[in-house]
Amino acid sequence: MSLATDSSQRRLQLGGLALIAVVAFAAVVTIWFDVALERILTVGFVNRTLMLASPIALAAVGGLYAEKSGVFNIGLEGFMIFGAITAAATLSLVGGTTQLHVWLAIVVAIGVSLALTAGYAVLLIRYKADQIVAGLAVWFMGLGFAPFLASLLWGTVRSPGLASMNRYSIPYLAEVPVVGPILFRQSPLVLVTIVLVVAAWVVLYRTRYGYWIQAAGENPTALDTAGVDVNRVRYATVLFSGAMAGLGGAVLLAHAGTFIGTGDTMVDGRGWIAIVAYLFGNYNPLGAALAALLFGGLEGLQVQFQTVDIAVSGRLMGLLPYVGVIVVLTIWGKTRMPASVGEPYESED
Amino acid sequence: MVATDPPADDPPAVRLEGITKTFGDVVANDDVDFRLEHGTIHALLGENGSGKTTLMSVLYGLYDQDEGTIYVDGEPRTFESPQDAMDAGIGMIHQHFQLVEPMTVLQNVVLGHEPTDGGLVDERAAREEIESICSRYGFDVDRHLETPVEELDLGTRQRVEIVKSLYRGAEILILDEPTAVLTPQEVEGLLDLLDDLRAAGHSLIFISHKLDEVLAAADRITVLRDGEAIGTVPAAETTEQELAEMMVGREVSFDRLARTATPGEPVLEAEELRVTGNRGREQVRGVDLTVREHEILGIAGVQGNGQTELIEALTGHRRVEEGTVRFHGDEITETGRRWRLEAGIAYIPEDRHTEGLVQAYDLVKNALLGNQTVPPYVADGWIDWARVTDHAEEIVEEFDVQPPNPAVDAASLSGGNQQKFIVGREIGHEPDVMLASHPTRGVDVGSLEFIHNRLIELRDEGLAVVVVSSKLDELRALSDRIAVMYEGEFIDEVAPEAVTDAELGLLMAGQRLEGEPSEPEAEATVDRQPGGDGDR
Amino acid sequence: MSDSDTNRPRATLDKIADRLLDATLYERIGIAIGSTGLALLIGLVVVAAAGHNPLLFAQQLVVGSFGSTGAFTRTLRFTTLFILAGVAVAIAFRAGVFNIGVQGQLIVGGIACVLSIIWLAPFVPAGAVGGVGLTLVGLLAAVVAGGLYAALPGVLKAYYGANEIITTIMLNFIAIGIVGWAVDGPLRPDDARSVRTEYLPEGVAFPQLVFSDPNFSIVGLALALAVVGVVAVGMARTSFGYDMVTSGYQTSAARFAGVDPQRTIVATMTLSGMVAGLVGAVFAIMVQGYFIDPSGIGTYGFDAIAVSLLAANNPVGVVPASLLFGALESSGSHVQIHSDVPVQLIDGIVGVVVLFVAAPELFRMIAKRTGLGGDRR
Structure with missing residues (x-):
């Protein structure tokens, strides 16, 4: 395997630098406002970062599968919105408050996302829809239909408090300092995310399906002449990307416990950040997850600053991830995309 | 012209019977019969567009034939996909390799x-x-x-x-133009390899339009012309002349046009030029070049040795890292494409599909391409579409573009007609120097002759012309001097009539002719031109 | 070449050219109408599924957009905004640059307009002349600010390869965040009960010539149509327009023809942002009279993407598409008050329109299957 090529090594180094820069920024802020650094970088911060990063990482892994196979799924944001509203609606309709209900809501969200993605995939692959425009359309539909559904259900675009996912806690182990609360008193959804990310890496680089996905995005004709149906591979990855984005949205809701449909909805750009996360991670699921962690951390800082009473507007602090995205894209913008992204594939007849 | 009789009891490895394949109105294959015997190399010879690749794509299951039957080892087969063909033991090596690069x-x-x-x-x-x-x-x-x-x-x-x-x-291998991207030495290696495969019992189909290779490699040769099989001949019993006539359908002369002009003042000069390629690698490594009035400089080389970057540095499309470019003696190194275009440096681009023409535009709009600041088509930023339309009509008429209708989209023209339109438009700039990159790649014979004649006319009118090509016959037909480019350098410069193809091939593979005592003849024939700075 | 020789083939050619143009034009109009019709139909199905009367809803759509003078001027108000925003999007899309940031650019333009007027007002004599002067200053400030805010992602794309779709969306979030913070903080007057800036001074307005709607002026619409004219002519008849559009079709060919692709991207984005800034100014001066938290203003910049796509990114086509979207938006205001159907449905329908516009193949297939226009092509 040529995972450790020059560019990805450079990326890792630069990614490390970026992480250091974030920490340094936090340090500067703390010195400026005279707050001890350990009050910012707490166990709670790490936990919150993991929880905030999970939805982004899930959507990013889905998105990178689609793009690796040659389809730019720019609709991640929209599918996340659909995932979140579906999970919220399910919880509200079944009226359940147990953890089992939360899991049920997540499964339903995945199912609905899959169904919606199926239609989207047909438009993209069979009818060769413009991938960028269609992806934007999914976002717009999410921005319209999710609050619409919320209004139908609850009379306003905001849901009442719903059941949310509790953290599991493993006795004794959770008491171990630092590591204990991070690993053993954690949201199970963070665990699910980690498992899915690793599984996605194995499938992409170690199985035949991974080979096919890579070939479909780089040289679809080569895959076709090798006797593999290119479009079937692409259908599979696009469906997977929709399901993962839907899951991401559901995870977001399961952690928050309330659906918010105002403005850009509670998803609030995370689907777009997911795209940047996998570009930053050079289309490697592990790299994408690490990038998601970086953006989760930027978002988590906002809460930290509030808890230690640093007088920076929460609204301005909330913009950090967006600024981070622009910086990342500016420095790593020239990512090498799979060669055939965006081109519909047609074998003759 | 009759094929040698096959043994009656042994069914051929492949037999194609009455294959017809059309694309819209175009008949790519018209009732073609073909048979490949076991353990032989069979060449499929024809011009570009004669239907060779289509026929083989039918055999490989990429296309469905409209009519006709495929037999493999005597059994009729239908191939829905390449997978079916592969299952029947057929493999195809495409001209554009079907490899996933990363x-x-x-x-x-x-x-x-x-x-x-x-x-x-x-x-x-x-x-x-x-x-x-x-x-x-x-x-x-x-x-x-x-x-x-x-x-x-x-x-x-x-x-x-x-x-x-x-x-x-x-068991059966189809090789589509396998030598197109190779140096002559690599070609020899390939031909040896094919021999070994044949000896191991494989049957091979070798698609080519190069007469000498076909004669060297194949046991039998089938010639296609305009989608029809013209005939099959044993390689041992035919000649280049006969094959060429079968291919083209008329007598072909291999004579070169006589040269009359003597070079005048230098028009375009480059000194110690260094240029970086798209991937950040230095692709041109210290090239000196001079081209004069009344002169065609040919640049030979295997693709990817820096020719593209060199030409783009001369046209102003690519930044020069080091060195200078001079035009009529004045330094123009820092000027961009727009300036050089207006100054009279015309360019026939390497890729007419992506560069030379906007495929979605009609020919009128395409006639403006490059002329956006040139009076009378544009004055003070305002386009005079009536003048542009007239210009497009002139080009179409003068350069025999088919169909003669400037209102059609560029995408609907054949390759040769697209190229003629581009050549016409670039000549329309009334330049002092013409840089032509692979000017006849993928065009039909008629257009090729037409374009060659135009380039020679330009030379005779006093222009300085640079032609980059990987086709030796083209360079020989056009050039007054040939510079050979290898790994970003001009490793030698020769007179076309003073070297053999084999010697040019060696040069293109990076082997200098001088200092090779085993080839005294080569050394004697290398003719250094005054003003050329080939070897340093 | 003698005249008689050239004239006849020329006439024939022109006829052929016209017919070719018509075919694609008809096709585009067909796709636009088909997309909108199908999307509205889906919307009505959703209304029915939600347990409401779809026919009543359809009726409310019509009444709410054209049913009264008030509804009609409201429709024209939104149409004006959509025309400008749609042209902003069309400029960029035509040149192959995906400016999804018109929303952010119009916010930045709007706030720049309001601030420049409020800051300069004390130095300008009150009255009609001062009002006109301040209005012009505000328009200019909006154009400059919008242009600069769009130039940034243009530069990032051209020289750093940063995907403009994502950077412009991020800049939308950032514009909303920063302007929202400012309007709720330093720019909020002490006596303001809601989140807003100071009111624009008296006299800063477009004159009411025809309708007496405080939030619409025919001058605003005329301004929008003038921009359409300038952009349409600029694209079709100037070499700058040719360079831009050619870059959009085929960057490599534009580069071959001496166009600097990087500079074209930046110029395109800047121009697009300038028009987007104008939307913000018209919104502030004609509609609002002050500036509010931008997360609360309409999503004109996003809907404009649908407008432009519906118009096949043709500036002239933007006008009818804007009228359609203006009517939809206008009826939304009506539906909100007079119907139980949540008004967000209309945003969803807009999304469906965009989805269908993205897939012209779908309509070609439908046309073929149903035999509608089947003989074309």
């Missing part, structure tokens, strides 16, 4: 037929299988198994393609 050689070879173990790809089993194939036929591909294909040279990539077909169990 993936490794191993991954490419096993793609679609991966051995698995517990759900994961069993790389060890794959490696052993590939190594055994390589040792059976003496391939060196197994040395690169973990290398991404994009890091290999074209010759090695081709061998990867062949190994891929063998890995998939191919």
Whole structure:
């Protein structure tokens, strides 16, 4: 395997630098406002970062599968919105408050996302829809239909408090300092995310399906002449990307416990950040997850600053991830995309 | 012209009967019969567009034929997809390699037929299988198994393609223009390899439009013209002249046009030029070049040796890292394309599809391409579409563009007509120097002659002309001098009539002719031109 | 070449050219109408599924957009905004640059307009002349600010390869965040009960010539149509327009023809942002009279993407598409008050329109299957 090529090594180094820069920024802020650094970088911060990063990482892994196979799924944001509203609606309709209900809501969200993605995939692959425009359309539909559904259900675009996912806690182990609360008193959804990310890496680089996905995005004709149906591979990855984005949205809701449909909805750009996360991670699921962690951390800082009473507007602090995205894209913008992204594939007849 | 009689009891490896294939109104194959005997190399010869590749794509299951039957080992077969053809033991090595560049050689070879173990790809089993194939036929591909294909040279990539077909169990191999991207020396290696494969019992189809290769490699030769099979001849019983006439359908003269003009003042000069390519690699490494009035400078070389970057540095499309460019003696190194275009440096681009024409525009709009600041078509930023339309009509008429209708989209023209339109438009700039990159790539014979004659006329009118090509016959027909480019340098400069193809081939492969005592004849024939700065 | 020789083939050619143009024009109009019709139909199905009367809803759509003078001027108000925003999007899309940031650019333009007027007002004599002067200053400030805010992603794309779709979306979030913070903080007057800036001074307005709607002026619409004219002519008849559009079709060919692709990207984005800034100014001066938290203003910049796509990115086509979207938006205001159907449905329908516009193949297939226009092509 040529995972450790020059560019990805450079990326890792630069990614490390970026992480250091974030920490340094936090340090500067703390010195400026005279707050001890350990009050910012707490166990709670790490936990919150993991929880905030999970939805982004899930959507990013889905998105990178689609793009690796040659389809730019720019609709991640929209599918996340659909995932979140579906999970919220399910919880509200079944009226359940147990953890089992939360899991049920997540499964339903995945199912609905899959169904919606199926239609989207047909438009993209069979009818060769413009991938960028269609992806934007999914976002717009999410921005319209999710609050619409919320209004139908609850009379306003905001849901009442719903059941949310509790953290599991493993006795004794959770008491171990630092590591204990991070690993053993954690949201199970963070665990699910980690498992899915690793599984996605194995499938992409170690199985035949991974080979096919890579070939479909780089040289679809080569895959076709090798006797593999290119479009079937692409259908599979696009469906997977929709399901993962839907899951991401559901995870977001399961952690928050309330659906918010105002403005850009509670998803609030995370689907777009997911795209940047996998570009930053050079289309490697592990790299994408690490990038998601970086953006989760930027978002988590906002809460930290509030808890230690640093007088920076929460609204301005909330913009950090967006600024981070622009910086990342500016420095790593020239990512090498799979060669055939965006081109519909047609074998003759 | 009749094929030698096949043995009656042994069905041929492949028999095609009455294959017809049309694309819209275009008949690509018209009732073609073809038979490939076991253990032979059979060449399919024809001009570009004569239907060779279409015929083989039908055999390989990429296209469905409209009519006709495919027999493999005497059995009628229908191939819905390449998979079916592969299952029948047919492999095809395409002209554009079907390799996934960032993936490794191993991954490419096993793609679609991966051995698995517990759900994961069993790389060890794959490696052993590939190594055994390589040792059976003496391939060196197994040395690169973990290398991404994009890091290999074209010759090695081709061998990867062949190994891929063998890995998939191919008995019958179709090679589509396999020599197009190779140096003459690599071609020889390939032909040896084909011999070995034939000796091992494989049957091969060799698609080409090059007469000498076909004669050297094949047992039998079938000539296609305009989608029809003109005839099949044993290689031992025919000549280049006969084959050429079968291909073109009339007598062909191999004579070169006489040269009359004597070079005048230098028009375009480059000194110690260094240019970086798209991937950040230095592609031009200190080139000196001078081209004068009344002169055609040919630049020979295998593709990818810096010719593209050199020309783009001269046209103003690419920044020069080091060195100077002079035009009529004035330094213009820092000027951009727009300035140089207006100053009279015209350019026939390498890729007419993506550069020379906007495919979605009609010819009128395309006639403005490059003329956006040039009066009378544009004055003070305002376009005079009536004048542009007249100009488009002039080009179409004068350069015999078919169909003669400036209102059609560029995309609907054939390659030759697209190229004629581009040549006409660029000549319309009334330039002092014409830089032509592969001016006849993929065009029909008629257009080729037309374009060649135009370039020579330009030279005779006093222009300085630079022609980049990988076709030796083209360079010989046009050039007053030929500079050979290898790995970013001009390694030599020769007079076209003073070298043989073999010598040019050696140069293109990076071997200097001088200082090679084994070839005294070559040294004697190399003719250094005054003003040329080939070797340093 | 004598005249008589050239004239006849020329006339024939022109006829052929016209017919070719018509075919694609008809096809585009067909796709636009088909997309909108199908999307509205889906919307009505959703209304029915939600347990409401779809026919009543359809009726409310019509009444709410054209049913009264008030509804009609409201429709024209939104149409004006959509025309400008749609042209902003069309400029960029035509040149192959995906400016999804018109929303952010119009916010930045709007706030720049309001601030420049409020800051300069004390130095300008009150009255009609001062009002006109301040209005012009505000328009200019908006154009400059919008242009600069769009130039940034243009530069990042051209020289750093940063995907403009994502950077412009991020800049939308950032514009909303920063302007929202400012309007709720430093720019909020002490006596303001809601989140807003100071009111624009008296006299800063477009004159009411025809309708007496405080939030619409025919001058605003005329301004929008003038921009359409300038952009349409600029694209079709100037070499700058040719360079831009050619870059959009085929960057490599534009580069071959001496166009600097990087500079064209930046110029395109800047121009697009300038028009987007104008939307913000018209919104502030004609509609609002002050500036509010931008997360609360309409999503004109996003809907404009649908407008432009519906118009096949043709500036002239933007006008009818804007009228359609203006009517939809206008009826939304009506539906909100007079119907139980949540008004967000209309945003969803807009999304469906965009989805269908993205897939012209779908309509070609439908046309073929149903035999509608089947003989074309």
